[in-house]
Amino acid sequence: MDSKDKISSILLATDFSPEAERAYRFAKNILVPHDDARFYIITVVKPVYAPMGDLTGATEVLLDENSDIIKETKERIKKLVDEVKKAGITNCEGIIKYGDPVSSILEVAEKLMPDMIVMGNRKPGFKKGILFGSVSQRVSANSPVSVLIVR
Template sequence: MYDRILVPTDGSPEVEDALEYAFELAQTHDATLRTLYVVNAAGYSGLPMETALEGITDALHGKGRSAVDRVEELAPDDVAVEREIREGSPSHVIVDEADPDECDLVVMGTHGRGGINRLLLGSVTERVIRRASVPVLTVQVDPEGADDRSGEPRLAAE
């Protein structure tokens, strides 16, 4: 059913909850897992010095390398991992990568914010769900890596 599963990462420990689901699906379907880190340097473009922007971009690319390295490190031996670091708006890049010719499923973590928090903060996951042309599986995560006393992440109903 799935040949290529896209898992965007921001390098946070919370993403590891979503990775567990992606790893299990990849193993079950003998699928390749594609991990993606998006460098979003747009917020720094107004800095007065070009060299400062280059330094920030280099640092963000370094964080991206660390994030995709972590996915490879956590992946079971029988799961093939492809890695990519791209620049741009996270939701736009993820949707571009979620092309049906490139992947069959996107697995993303979500904090499950609602109400005013979602309005104020926005949600990359929500924008991907609305725009992606392939199914998006969301895994609700929190800073502790679990959302209840069992210590197990749960699938979000988005």
């Protein structure tokens, strides 16, 4: 197999759901540890909307670096990074972005240009036509690199 045919870098997108956990296990198993192997783990924290001033609308509020949500997210990413490093892939980095998951994942993919994005796919709910794999579907449709959606 030519070195160009080997997977050397993966961007794992996670929201810590059971589907994302399956994608994580899958990604960790397909990236063979070697000197050039790179494993990136991204999670995206959505803005919190809170009423501000009058009660007619909500305003986007960015979370403080010391908020419980951010602290927990950092701990969870660190745990995954440590697990990947213990598996022999020493070049592993956790990335936390804030905002829209699709645009954030695509922005990081365009910057890093991994061989592949790996992500889970949530099972469709009653709004199947509207929500069916909305994040994974839109990432896959717009990604500059291959996308593996783990079910």
